[in-house]
C-alpha cells in the first residue's frame with residue numbers, strides 16, 4: 001500500500017484538524033488527497049512583504065520579536081497556500097540565546113566572534129532553558145491561533161552544522177578547522193557535539209511544547225563528510241536529538257545538502273522523513289533510505305528561474321520519481337533562492353496540488 005491508494009475509498013473532504021492535514025499524513029505515510037507542499041526558506045527575501053516588515057531590523061533581532069516572527073511565518077502561507085508553515089528563526093538563534101557572541105551578516109551568514117576550538121572554549125556552551133527563548137514560546141502561541149489547521153514545522157540546526165559555524169567562526173567552503181578538530185581530537189569533538197545535541201534537543205522541545213506539529217533537523221553542510229566519518233563522528237549526536245524528541249510523537253524530518261551517499265544514515269539517525277536535495281532522484285533515494293520512511297524534496301531551487309513550461313516539466317519529473325513512495329512531501333532540494341520570483345512559487349504549489357489530486 002502506498003500513500004497514493006486510499007484504503008477506504010473515501011473522497012477527499014475538508015480537513016478537520018492539524019493532525020489530519022495532508023502534510024502530517026504524508027509524513028506518517030498515510031494516504032493523502034494531494035501531495036503536500038512547503039518550501040525551505042519560504043519566508044524571506046523572495047517576498048516583498050517580508051522585505052517591507054524587516055526594513056531596518058537586523059535578522060537576529062527580528063527573530064526575537066514574537067509578533068514579527070508570527071507575521072513573517074504567516075506570509076508564505078497566505079500568499080502561496082503552502083501545506084505547512086515553518087517557524088521563522090535561524091539555526092544560530094539558540095546559540096545566541098545562551099550567550100554565544102555571534103551575528104548574522106547580510107549576504108554572508110552567521111559569524112561567531114570567538115571560534116570554539118579548545119576544551120576551555122566548551123564552557124561557553126551552557127544548557128538552554130525555555131526562559132532563554134521565551135519569545136519562541138510566545139510567537140508559537142500567536143501562530144497556532146492564526147494557522148488554524150495548517151501545521152507548524154519547528155526546526156533546529158544539527159550538531160555538525162552548528163559545530164561547523166562555531167569552529168570555523170563563520171560560513172566555510174572546506175570546513176578545514178571543523179575537520180581538523182573532528183579527526184585530531186575525537187574526544188573533544190564528541191563532547192562538543194554532545195553539548196550541541198543537548199541544546200538542540202531543548203530548543204526543539206520548546207517548539208513542540210508550544211505547538212509545533214513536526215520538526216526538521218537541518219544538517220545543511222554534513223554532505224562534506226564520507227559515510228564512515230558521518231557514522232562514527234556525527235550520527236551518534238544527531239541520533240540523541242531525534243531520541244530526545246521521540247516521546248512527543250511528532251514527525252521528525254532530517255535534511256542535508258549533497259547527502260546522496262549519506263541518505264541511509266540520515267534515516268538511521270532516527271528520522272521519520274528524509275529530506276533529499278536535487279542530485280538524487282526520489283525513487284533512487286527511496287532505495288537508499290529503505291522502507292518505513294517518507295521522503296521530502298526535491299526540485300532544484302534554480303529551476304524556478306526557468307520558463308513556467310520548464311518548471312512544469314521538471315516538477316513532473318520529480319512527481320513521477322515520487323509516484324511509488326510510501327509518503328512524499330514536495331519541497332525544493334534546498335532553500336528558496338533570494339531572488340526567486342514569488343509568483344513562480346505560488347504557481348508551483350498550485351501545479352503540484354492539481355497534478356497529484358486523487
Ligand SMILES: Cc1c2[nH]c(c1CCC(=O)O)Cc1[nH]c(c(CCC(=O)O)c1C)Cc1[nH]c(c(CCC(=O)O)c1C)Cc1[nH]c(c(C)c1CCC(=O)O)C2
Pocket residue numbers: 039040041042043044045054059086087088089090091092104105106107108109110155218220335
Ligand atoms: C545553514 C542555515 C542557516 N540558517 C538556516 C540554515 C539551514 C537551512 C539551509 O541549509 O539553508 C535555517 C533557516 N534560516 C532561516 C530560516 C527560516 C524559515 C524558512 O522559511 O525556512 C531557516 C529554516 C531564516 C533566514 N536566515 C538568514 C536569512 C536572511 C537574512 C535576511 O533576510 O536579512 C533568513 C531569512 C540568514 C542566514 N542564516 C544562515 C545563512 C547561510 C544565512 C544567509 C546569509 C545571507 O545570504 O544573507 C545559516
